[in-house]
Amino acid sequence: MNASTSSQPTSTAVLIVNGRGEYLLHLRDAHKPICDPGTWSLVGGGPEPGETLDEAIAREILEETGLVLSGITPCTTVQTHGPNVTEGKIQVYAARWDGTAHDLPVTEGIMFAWFDIATMEQLSMCRWAHEVIKAHHTEHPAPPLPGPRDDTGQGGAGAVKNVIGAHLFLERDGRTLLGLRHPDVEFAGGEWHALAGHVERESVRACLVREAYEEAGIVIEPADLTLVHTVHLLDDHENAEPRIQLFFRAIQWSGEPEVREPDKCTAWQWWPLDGLPDPMVGYTRAAIEGILTGTAYTELGWAPPVRATGGR
Template sequence: MNASTSCQPASTAVLIVNGRGEYLLHLRDAHKPICDPGTWSLVGGGPEPGETPDETIAREILEETGLVLPGVTAYTTVEAHGQDVTEGNIRVYMARWDGVAHDLPVTEGIMFAWFDIATMAQLAMCPWAHEVIKAHHVEHPAPLMPGPRDDVCQGGAGAVKNVIGAHLFLERDGRTLLGRRHPDVDFAGGVWHALAGHVEWESVRACLIREAFEEAGIIVEPADLTLVHTVHLLDDRENAEPRIQLFFRASRWSGEPEIREPDRCTAWQWWPLDGLPDPMVGYTRAAIEGILAGTAYTELGWAPAVPATGGR
């Protein structure tokens, strides 16, 4: 990496770092006439007419990731070299974000992913991007973050996004509807689970209405959905994000459950509330038990909360 501040930058890039000290990388197209094709690199790009570098990087972040990041600050200027390299001097910025990389829209290139500095040594990386990341890592070492179950109730690591899940609780004649997940899905393959989905750019009720129809052909109206239980979940998968699982009871609905997404669900069945199946997703079982007990909230996977101490 060659630091330079004398020349007007021809392009911009941004180091986006999360609370674990990982860097957000963008996999570039492999078969297009662009510089560094097929490599992992940084979000960024060249200016449009009349743009300042600050304006350029804000636009590029929005266009490439859909994000509007606060606190984007200039870090350094580097020079790019090599065949087909067109950037020249690149103004590099830095920013903080703690979201889920694979949830970002991919408007160009192949994908986004988080990588730590050690893993980058095994990647096909854009050379100048790798050099500037290594320099930044020396100046800003990755924080010593606790494991997902070590004193996680203490906080102090900054705001973290929680994934929101919407779940439908249907009850008929003392039975509740559950679906058996396809064996090949990423989460809980072959296990019984409530009808559910991740909330996208929509309200929770809108998500649940959409998922009910898409997955099972069930039609529910918003006015007939009532929140009956919440599970705040931290599971034991590596680097798992905290999740808020919301369970809504439908007072009425239309349609009989049918398998509409066979790659995700292989069966729908009404199970007795006092005879739930096994295997079953643990937090769904806990939520149903909470609903039957009349409780509104369950925590799973978090360390026990430590009471505040002090005197008057």
């Protein structure tokens, strides 16, 4: 691919690549007066007044995907032409991300997906984007894999990241504390759920101490938290990330629960352990039932294991 040197770039695009050498593509609207409608292309766009190209691509990535990526580096330029083309010469960048395309917010266009080079030959792709990707792949070929890919996470040798969730099990007078999720939240709207949060760059106990105070005004010491149940969960939607849900019992705490994040939780209530509410998050119910029976571990959403049949 020959890059034009007759003018400065007037727009940006980014090659977002994961550890398998797949590229993140964005399906463009098919029925709008835009360049390359209905094709798979790259995230990007033109700079706003006073904005550098480096600033523009960081903003476009955030606006279109919700991601804040580090290590965004220029890699090539390309000249575009055709109906409704306003970009002209595009500065193309490269960046690394290993997340799940399914989970990205779609603020414009139709959807995001990961594709390898071979699959792209079967797609309706923006021509310049396809050429840029092929040139990049030639210089940065995908790493060899030890075994076949398994996107479901139900086997195969490829490593799959598991999201870790921290959950608080409080018990008082035969009752446990649950929160009613706001009906507009993305996960489990209108359902009862344990106080919980995703573990960030912190220990699980530190996460729970933070979440308990932020969500309900409850103060807990890390040493007072004991792991009482683990749920290994695979949601039923395609390309879902496996999740390890850890439930900790607090042997003591201070403060009475109060609604401190009303956009996420509308009420806290103590429910009898033998009379849990409905609707309720399924894996939370399963975890509480496991705690009451002394079971340490539950699997949900995974295919049943294949048993060996014996013989030679």
